[in-house]
Structure formats: C-alpha cells, structure tokens
Amino acid sequence: EVQLVESGGGLVQPGGSLRLSCAASGFTFSSYSMNWVRQAPGKGLEWVSYISTSSSTIYYADSVKGRFTISRDNAKNSLHLQMNSLRDEDTAVYFCARDGGSFAYWGQGTLVTVSS
Amino acid sequence: EIVMTQSPATLSVSPGERATLSCRASQSVSSNLAWYQQKPGQAPRLLIFGASTRATDIPARFSGSGSGTEFTLTISSLQSEDFAVYYCQQYNNWPPKTFGQGTKVEIK
DSSP states (O other), X not given: OOEEEEEOOEEEOTXXXXXXXXXXXSSOGGGSOEEEEEEOTTXXXXXXXXXXXXXXXXXXXXXXXXXXXXXXXXXXXXXXXXXXXXXXGGOEEEEEEEEESEEEEEOOOEEEEEOO | OOOEEEEOSEEEEOTTSOEEEEEEESSOOTTOEEEEEEOTTSOOEEEEETTTXXXXXXXXXXXXXXXXXXXXXXXXXXXXXXXXXXXXXXXXXXXXXXXXXXXXXXXX
C-alpha cells in the first residue's frame, strides 16, 4: 500500500524557517517524481514545488521561488521542503503528492501556521 | 500559466440526482486533465485522469468528458458520500500544474 506521511509543520513567526518532511513507503520512491501542494485555510489547492526522480529537475511556484527549497533522499525514501523567510500568506496545510501526470497519491498533510 | 476556471462555485443537489460540474482552461490542455474530490480535513482523492479515465476504485457513477479547453465531471446519481469539493487540474503545460478554484457540491 502506498503511504505518504508528512511531518514538520507547526507555528512559526514571520521571517522564520521550517523544514517539512514526507516519508514514503509501499512503492519504489526513487522511480517517481514528487510534488508539494498547499491549501490555505478555507481556500483551494496550490501547487508549490516539483522534483524529478534524480533531483536533476526542480520547479517552484512563483510565490515561493527563492524562499523554499525542495529536496529528496532516495536512500531514505524521503522528500523535504525547506521553507525560509516565511510570510503570513504561507499559512496552509502542506501535502506531498506522488507525480504521475496527475497526483494519484497524497499524504494527509501537515499544517504550517505563520503568525506573530 | 494556464488558468483553470470551474463553474458553478456551489452546486446544490438532492441525493439521487445528477450533478454536472464544469472546468474551462484558458488554453488547450489536450486531454491532460484530472478531477479530484476533497472532503473536510482530508487530502484530495484522484477521481479522473486523462479527462475521462476513472482512477482505481472510483465508482462508475463518476464520469469525465471533454478535451481542449472544456471539460465536465458528471456524477450520475449523487450518494451521501459524494457531497464534497471537486477540483480540476491541468498537467499539459507545466510548471505549474494548475488547479481550478473548486466546486462545492452540497445537499439541496
């Protein structure tokens, strides 16, 4: 069974940093590209970042470019999102999602709250 | 960036009735269009990919159609568990793989 489990969310002050992780199991992690998608409270879904299988191709949404860094560790079946210079508008549930064109598998999400 | 526009924002439907949700792309996305269902407090669930192919374990009452810029998700006979928010997503021209703003299907 495919499982994606996010962790690392919490309360952080504006300008602060946080590192999210996504632990993958039930599939060959190194064979799939991965994404981060977020959802602000009461709002819709926003794609955040993409990383290819070997980390050779990485993309970011304009809203996070220069502040967030996606990475993966295929040996540990894990995906990460380093978030720096956090803003109020980054408050959201962050989901990791397995790429296959569409996103067939999602984690349960981890809540990031940016507030003073 | 391709903009996805869903209509209506809210759809009020009685159980057992048919629901028709629309999604429009600002430019052609061919058939690279997915539909997701999301219930409160849960992750999105893939319903349809390739505009019309049901994902694993998705009931036959869910169907997708369209290509290019106009797409439709139809739920033939709404069950109580189908009341949720539905999102479309294009994955033809990316990044970004853009989502629509969602359609909430509520009980009439």
